[in-house]
Amino acid sequence: MALPPELLLQIFRWATWPPPAVKFIAEYTPFAECNTTIPRDDPSTDLNLKYNLVLLSRQCRSLATEFLYEHIVFTRPREDAFDIVPSAAWLVSTGYGRYASSVHICSYQAPIYSYYDWAPILCACPNIKLAMRPSFGSPRTFRNATPSPNPIPDPTSITRLEWEYSANFNVPLFRTLAARLPHLHWLSLTSLGTGAHALHPTSGVLRLPRLRTLCLRLENAAMYRELARWDLPALTHLIIEEQDVYVGGVHERGVHHLFEKLGRTLETLELGRGKEKHFRQSDVVSLAVTLCPHLRQLSYYPRYAVIPSVARSAIVATGLREVCLHIGSLEELDLELFRMHMLRLIEWLRRLEELDDLALYGDWSTVLEDSELRKALDASSWKIYYRDDTV
Structure with a gap:
């Protein structure tokens, strides 16, 4: 038939x-x-x-x-x-x-x-x-x-x-192409295991006038210095998937310089895709709320990040209205330690005077069985949303 x-x-x-x-x-x-x-x-x-x-x-x-x-x-x-x-x-x-x-x-x-x-x-x-x-x-x-005699066209x-940015031949190729993308809104960059020598020829300023979202998966401290030389006037969203566990301190300084350069326009920051545990080495959240004055949404994995240490008086992100927390994988989750961690985090979140919404992603049902944690959440003035359909 x-x-x-x-x-x-x-x-x-x-x-x-x-x-x-x-x-x-x-x-x-x-x-x-x-x-x-x-x-x-x-x-x-x-x-x-x-x-x-x-x-x-x-x-x-x-x-x-x-x-x-x-x-x-x-x-x-x-x-x-x-x-x-x-x-x-x-x-x-x-x-x-x-x-x-x-x-x-x-x-x-x-x-x-x-x-x-x-x-x-x-x-x-x-x-x-x-x-x-x-x-x-x-x-x-x-x-x-050497470049082909036929130049790359304008793929508007x-x-x-x-883009994989980890090799010498991909660096000039990226710059040649990116300069011909006037409508580029989203850029994902990966840079793994490459030393600073690959970035030496790229000292010029790269301007991407319409880029709104930048997603980074970096294990190369030199890459942060390279990004600090870019001109991204429309950037509002930054996703940092991971940073190298072996050079966490170096990356904290790199992120500091990155936020100093790009933080003036940032409205949304997400941390911790990929190797989430690496963010335990540095207090990136404190850097964000002290260097990004227009930040309105912060998303990260509390299991894999330290409790922010910044005092209320040092917070410049006074318009931060939404925090999104993803519980991640439930494997090897120590409920007692995580409960204590969350209680300390809730206490710190109260320093964010304009915070309205707290969104919980993933399966929090087991964690929220703890009465003390539920009481701490209920005592807050935030609207709490549960998004357990997100992996």
Whole structure:
């Protein structure tokens, strides 16, 4: 029995849904999954599934082609992988580039001679909103690479960019691309395990006039100094996913300088995605409320952060109206220690004179069985919201 085209279309929409790493959203929500940076996984399995579906019949191909090419993965394929997008020129000749909403520049399996080799794909995909660039290869391979004679075009539709900043060849490439993104609203930067030598050539000021949200996953203290040289006049949301457990003190100084530079416009700060426990090493919350005068929303994991030490008189974030607390994983949770920790935190939160809302994310049911903790919350004047549907 032949299935109606409408049902087939729904089946293919389900089967060809973009992989989980693809996040088009450029608006911030506390602790949302779309806040996290891209993984370094191999997308070939998802691509092979899509490719096989459209080969079932001519009708299947006509129904699913648009879905197949909405997320472009550009790479030099392995011998056992399907070459769904062989080149940017092929996208232009077929017209499939118009379907693309995102492009993922992933690992090359064969060496390339310039880190600009993939740039023409941006011309072939005029409607992309998201560009992702994870780490790949060896920095030595591209240390002497020179720009292509064909410059990167102006992909004006891109609003979200996710970038691995940990290698020499990705640094100048990022600056070349970012300067051509006038509508960039969301930027996720990852910098893991790279020394300061990779950042030396980037002393110039980078201006991103419309960037609203900056998400950082950094294990490189030099990266904080690099960010302090950027000009982000519209930045209102900052997400710091993690910091290196081995250089926590260095990062506290780096965050201090970062807040001094960017804190004047910040309205929202989220801490602790990724390796949440690393925030136990430094009092980032105190830095935020003393250096970010316009902060209105603060979100973090109280289990993995120290109790703020700043006195009421030193708090400049007098407009802080909402604090969002995520309990995180319940594994290995010492209820008694956490209860005492929360009682001390509630006492400190009373120093925030304009605080109106306290939002609790995750499963707090076990913790809130404690009568003393419930009494402390009930005695406050805050509106308390429970958001247990957020992971």
